[in-house]
Amino acid sequence: MRDFSDAYGAPFALISNPTTAQHSVVLSCSADASLVDPVQVDTWVAYWGQWLAGLAYEPGLVSASVSIESAPDTGERLRKEVLxxxxxSAPDLARAVLNQVMYDYPLGSAEITSRVVLTYAEREYGARGGVADMAAEIGTRLPGLAGGLGMTGAGPAEPMTAGELAEMVRVVYDPEVGVLVDQAHDGADFALRWDEAGAIAAQEGWDHYRHDGAFSITWSMTDAPRGKVFSTVLSRMVALQPDIVRKRVTLLYRPHSPSESARLVERDHKDALFRARQARIAQARDSVDLRAADQSAREEATGAGLVRFCC
Known part of the structure; x- marks a missing residue:
């Protein structure tokens, strides 16, 4: 991982995988959907679909992911802000109220963070490949991609630096370090290196991964919802639970190119039509699949993108 600068001079960290010749950049967002009118939510959803469709025209982009992480608030940031x-010279009553809020408010509250990861393949650039060249290519498009997220409800999106990513990964491996990391920033010159971000000790099991006194368990989506998907479908999944220290819900996206999208939706429409006509007795599942395939073909023909996804 190395730090570079984008077209506006803002620093961003680039994570490179030499084995796959892929490079990733992480955007930190401030999504908040509480107390929002349904009309605004519909606007956000529309712009989110437009942003995903635009990924198909990003040269070299192979995948994108969105992670929503919920964890108990340490309260350190609130204390530093208040102090x-x-x-x-404030009145004693005002100081007493602030002190009570400073120590009582973090109890039971959750810290919600959202991140967007964009991964590019070096092979798309041929002889111009290389970490420095890839950083220059990604840095020219990063401000536009980050600016587009502002209309999707993600809030201000900013590229994460190498130090911020190292701290995030270290806290993920050992959640108890989160309080120490927040305290270390209190007027001190603190910087965590990338080689210090990993687990001190780890052990794999059949159904879990143990690391630095914590256990991680992963569930993956086996099938997409067949009914209508509303904007609140993930609300309960991302909510904080008392028996889980940190919860992370990640959506993975792999955009298809416009030519692939047209070919795939037409193939799916023909397959759904064939299954519906072959059955002697019409089945509800085949009818739903046919309507969905027909709608996908119409939307793609009017400019919508096609994206593979999983959770």
Whole structure:
């Protein structure tokens, strides 16, 4: 992992995998869908679909992922904010109220973070490949991609630096370090290196992964929902649970090129039509599949993109 600068001079970290010749950049977002009118949510969903469709025209982009992580709030950031702005000459009652809020508010509250990861393949650039050249190519398009996320409800999107990514990975391996990391930033020059971000000790099991005193278990989606999918479908999944220290819900996207999209939707439409006509007795599942395939073909013909996804 190395730090580079985008077209506007903002720093961003580039994670390179020499084995697959792929490079990833992480965007930190501030998504918040609480107390939002349904009309605004519909607008966000429409712009999110437009943003995903635009990924098909990104040269070299092979995948994108969105991660929503929920964890108990350590309260350190709130304490630093209050202590840094409190007035010594303030009334005693006001100071007492602030002190009570500072210590009681973090109890039971959740810290929700959202990140978007974009992965590019070096093979798309031929002889111009290389970490520095890939960083230059990605840096020119990164401000536009980050700016487009602002209309999707993701809030301000900013590229994460190498130090921020190292801290994030270290806390993921050992959640108890989160409080220490927040305290280390209190007026100190603290920087965690990438080679210090991994687990000190780890052990794999059949149904879990143990690392630094914590256990990780992963569930993956086996089939997409067959009914209508509303904007609140993941609300319960991303909500904080008392028996889980940190929860992370990740959606993986692999966009198809426009030519592949047209070919795939037409093939799916023909397959669904063939199954519906072959059955002697019409089945509800075949009818639903045919309507969905027909709708996908019409939307693709009017400019919509086609993206593979999993959760």
């Amino acid at each position: 840094g702005n409190i007035d010594p």
